[in-house]
Amino acid sequence: MSPEAEIRRRIGEQGRITFSEFMELALFWPQGGYYLSPGTLEASGDYYTSPQAHPAFAALLAVQLLQMWSLLDEPDPFTVVEIGAGNGLLCRDLVAYSCHLPQAFRRALRYLCLDRNLASGLEQEVFTGNGAAVGRVAASIIASGPASTGQPEAAGLPLRGIRGCFLSNELLDAFPVHQVTKVDGRLLEVYVTLRDGELATVTAAPSTPMLVARLESLRVELIEGQTAEINLGIDSWARQVAGALEAGFVLTIDYGHQAEELYSAERRLRGTLTTYFRHTQTDSPLRRIGRQDITAQVDFTSAQELGEQAGLDVLGLTNQSRFLGNLGLQIYQERVLQQGLTRRQIQANRTAMMDLVRPGGLGDFKVLAQGKNVGRPELWGFGSSGFPKEVEAIACELPVPILATGHLPLLESRFPHVEMEFDESWSLTGDVSHQESP
Numbered sequence: 338m339s340p341e342a343e344i345r346r347r348i349g350e351q352g353r354i355t356f357s358e359f360m361e362l363a364l365f366w367p368q369g370g371y372y373l374s375p376g377t378l379e380a381s382g383d384y385y386t387s388p389q390a391h392p393a394f395a396a397l398l399a400v401q402l403l404q405m406w407s408l409l410d411e412p413d414p415f416t417v418v419e420i421g422a423g424n425g426l427l428c429r430d431l432v433a434y435s436c437h438l439p440q441a442f443r444r445a446l447r448y449l450c451l452d453r454n455l456a457s458g459l460e461q462e463v464f465t466g467n468g469a470a471v472g473r474v475a476a477s478i479i480a481s482g483p484a485s486t487g488q489p490e491a492a493g494l495p496l497r498g499i500r501g502c503f504l505s506n507e508l509l510d511a512f513p514v515h516q517v518t519k520v521d522g523r524l525l526e527v528y529v530t531l532r533d534g535e536l537a538t539v540t541a542a543p544s545t546p547m548l549v550a551r552l553e554s555l556r557v558e559l560i561e562g563q564t565a566e567i568n569l570g571i572d573s574w575a576r577q578v579a580g581a582l583e584a585g586f587v588l589t590i591d592y593g594h595q596a597e598e599l600y601s602a603e604r605r606l607r608g609t610l611t612t613y614f615r616h617t618q619t620d621s622p623l624r625r626i627g628r629q630d631i632t633a634q635v636d637f638t639s640a641q642e643l644g645e646q647a648g649l650d651v652l653g654l655t656n657q658s659r660f661l662g663n664l665g666l667q668i669y670q671e672r673v674l675q676q677g678l679t680r681r682q683i684q685a686n687r688t689a690m691m692d693l694v695r696p697g698g699l700g701d702f703k704v705l706a707q708g709k710n711v712g713r714p715e716l717w718g719f720g721s722s723g724f725p726k727e728v729e730a731i732a733c734e735l736p737v738p739i740l741a742t743g744h745l746p747l748l749e750s751r752f753p754h755v756e757m758e759f760d761e762s763w764s765l766t767g768d769v770s771h772q773e774s775p
């Protein structure tokens with residue numbers, strides 16, 4: 338049965354379902370839910386993420402993990418658990434790059450990929466980086482939301498006593514969200530129902546007191562007519578990650594804002610829920626069910642506060658541009674010129690690296706670091722005064738990560754003319770990501 342058929346069946350039975358239950362079914366229904374369909378996890382799908390843009394993203398995360406390992410007194414194993422690992426590209430690039438890092442680190446590194454997509458085949462694979470670092474890859478599920486989503490609580494994280502780091506890139510924005518709106522001074526919830534045989538939305542009293550409680554705890558008051566999304570899955574994620582971690586770090590990369598900004602009526606009166614179909618923002622969640630991505634920006638205040646309640650200290654919150662800059666991205670960008678690459682390869686690599694830090698794009702993503710039983714260390718990616726000398730040494734000496742198959746051919750898709758002819762006089766020093774294609 339398709340997700341749409343299941344949605345219609347439930348509405349037939351109950352009259353309406355919450356938007357969160359609708360989103361859960363559209364994205365994760367076992368027969369044809371968006372994230373569980375073959376092809377969704379391929380780089381050419383509907384969304385574009387940092388691991389697909391350039392392997393420098395994975396390489397710089399490896400450098401940050403090296404410091405975390407050192408802060409934990411170099412445990413062996415040092416376990417990295419990537420939740421929502423998708424097609425495993427970040428894991429592959431990160432484990433491969435760790436071969437250039439100290440031998441004791443790469444020997445200690447264990448990398449575990451978890452994803453709700455059990456069909457990805459990831460559990461079959463064991464990545465070996467040059468025979469030294471081993472990332473064991475398996476697949477599993479964590480609960481994405483409490484029972485109020487209408488879904489049974491998922492199996493949860495099957496891990497305990499982890500010393501290492503929980504890592505995620507664009508996981509929390511894929512959790513189903515509830516939608517609320519203010520009408521005649523009352524907070525109402527948005528439901529999905531059937532009207533004349535078509536899916537439509539309707540508002541009614543909230544399905545759970547957790548929605549009002551969340552807004553109260555954030556001290557957010559919606560104005561009349563304002564719509565907003567509430568991600569209750571963050572609570573379960575924080576509790577499970579904190580429960581599985583004995584000592585170490587949680588590094589969360591996603592797009593979103595602190596609550597004050599996210600729920601600002603001036604900037605986001607209609608909320609942030611959106612849909613992507615073939616790399617195009619379509620903003621029509623009730624259409625193309627199971628064939629398009631549905632996502633909402635992450636509330637980083639809740640990620641921090643719920644993390645604190647679960648025992649995770651906030652170690653830093655910054656944006657991806659500063660984070661990667663602090664880990665030496667600019668040095669790699671400059672060194673691309675000295676790698677004996679063709680001009681086209683140089684341009685493609687520099688364009689993709691720029692994209693990782695582009696304002697208004699991936700550069701504005703947030704990076705949140707939390708810690709458990711690690712004190713309050715300053716992490717390299719979060720310093721306020723540039724990169725430390727260890728980072729500079731690494732970035733100057735280690736190989737420059739270079740685009741390979743598996744990454745998006747960003748240059749060609751942004752600037753189609755370079756497929757046909759490449760202008761040798763094109764500047765190699767400018768900010769190529771801002772050049773216009775003719």
Ligand SMILES: C[S@@+](CC[C@H](N)C(=O)[O-])C[C@H]1O[C@@H](n2cnc3c(N)ncnc32)[C@H](O)[C@@H]1O
Pocket residue numbers: 372373378384386387388389420421422423424451452453454477478479480481505506507508511512
């Ligand atoms: C937007 S994709 C990001 C994939 C990858 N991290 C990347 O950066 O390319 C979100 C991924 O998170 C997975 N996911 C969503 N909710 C999850 C959950 N509760 N537990 C585990 N994986 C989840 C989805 O199946 C999907 O592979």
